[in-house]
Amino acid sequence: MSEWLESAIARGQENQDWLAPKRAQALDILANTQWPTRKTEAWRYTPLKAVERSSAKALDRVSGLTPVAIPNVSAIELVFVNGQFDALQSTKTLPTGLTVQLGQDLSSQQQAEALRSFSNVKPERHLFGLVNDVLASDVLLVTVAESIKIAEPLRISSLLSAGAESHTRVLVRLEKGAQLAVIEDVQSQGDSLSTAFVEYDVAADASLEHYRFALQTGSNLTIGGSHFQLSDKSKMHSTIVGFGSELSRLDTDIIHAGEFADAKLNAMYLLDGKELFDLHATVEHAMPNGTTEENVRGIVADRARAVFNGRIHIHRDAQKTLAELNNRNLLMSNKAEINTKPELEIYADDVRCAHGATIAEIDKQALYYLETRGISKSKAQVMLNFGFINELIDLMPNEALAEWVRPIIRERFAQMEVK
Template structure:
């Protein structure tokens, strides 16, 4: 066991609060868990040296941090600063049908329900999910009433100042027939370590539009997860936009726990320098008539490294399932690296499933052609790269968010050079 994990367990053992039963379970599992090495399949291409070098700090400057504007959208804000829920920056006036409460402030009955839901969707196999179970200072519980249509997006912002370590946790429950948009956003100044996990329980006929912007770069270590439980005829559409950093890891789990559930996941990652981004996505089809469409695209430049593991598991009772997984990657350097592993595990016999992965280099002839027509090399790169990614941006349900993220991605492309 690593010194860092030993220290995390010791810190978790020193916390006594309403989450004590769940912390105890997590600490017990952590004490039995081996620290990942290159022989650990889930971490085979993602070394944890940057985590091991991290040193927890008791006091870090927290003033002056506030969420950046996104697309001039009016949003319901849920703000964490260095792992602590910030009541002052979070929205106090909520639309009808929406409740946002700290778990420690719930009454006994609601607290018991929150404890029951805690880690019921996030699988226990996620090492840093268990770390988050043990070290999160509290849980923010977001509840959307049955039939409610929450028009304003709900943004979960995690703000980190230099040198901070943070562990944030949110539970989101959509009642029957409810509709909502949730945006997860991490903003870090540098040299930080964070775990951020959100669990979504999507009831019958409910609709969730989800975004996760993991745009932290440089020396940040960001490990997190978004985990979804779909019930009868519920729908979700998730979009992930990620840059790389010293270590950036995201685990996504989608569980089809009801019939006729529909899931769409689109992810794009853009890496430069010596950055690392690791996306592990697992879809569990446990019930019949479910559909999943998963599209993941990455562009990797310089000496950056990307890891993608996409697994779709069709259980024996999940007849009439339709599932498709596609991963496409573009390498801009001879030293850039992508490790991709799409998987289908099928135990039902009446299904339609497909999966595939491609890795290619940027077309240098096309790059040369554009340059001969008076287009600068940097602009030509942006044009070619943007065409590769833009299809997924066009699929974002929120047009304002799509227009907001486009110039950010263009600027990122301009920094990435073909070598």
């Protein structure tokens, strides 16, 4: 076991609050968990040396850290600063049917009910999910009442100052027939380490629109997860946009726990320099008549490394399942690296499933042609590559968010050179 993990366990043992029963369960598992190495399948291409040598530490909330504004998007703001919920920057007046509460503010009976839901959607196999169970100082509980449709998106922002360590946890519950859009984003100043996990429990006939923007770069270490449980006839549409950093890892789980559930996941990542981005997505079809459509696209330049593992598991009782997984990648350098592993594990016999992965290089002849027509190399790259990603941006349900992220991605393209 690494010194970093031993330290995390020791710190977790010191906390004795309403989360103690769940924390004890996570500590028991961690005590018997081996620190990942290159021989650990889930971490084969993502070394954790940067975590082991990290000097990030818990810091107090500091003034001056505010979420980046998103033009033309009016959102219900939930803000964490250095791992602590910031009530001053968070929206105080909530729409009817939406409740937001810290676990420490609940009655003992409410805390007991919350404990039954906490860490039930996120699978126990996630090492840093267990670390988050142990080190999270509290849980933010978000509930949308039955049949309530929340018009404005809910934005969960985690802000970190330089050198800060943060472990945030949110549990979102949509009751029957409810509708909600959620934006998750982490903003780091540098040399920070964070785990940010959100669990979504989507009841029957409910609908969730989800976004996760992992746009931190540089020396930041960010490990997190978005985990979804779908009930009968529930729907979710998730969009993930990721840049690389010294270590950026995201685990996503979609669990079809009800019939006729529908899930869509679109993910895109753009990496440059020596950055690393690792996306592990698992879909569990446990009930019949479910549908999943998963599209993942990546562009990797310079010496950057991308990792994608996409697994779709069709259980024996999940008849009439329709599931598709497509991963397409573009290499802009002969020193860039992409490790992709799409998986289908099927135990039902009446299903329609497909998966595929492609890795290609940028068309250098087309690039040369545009340059000979007086177009700069950076602009030519944007012209050739933007359509590859823009197709998924066009599928974002929130047009204002799509218009916000497009210029950010264009600027990112302009910095990535073909080598």
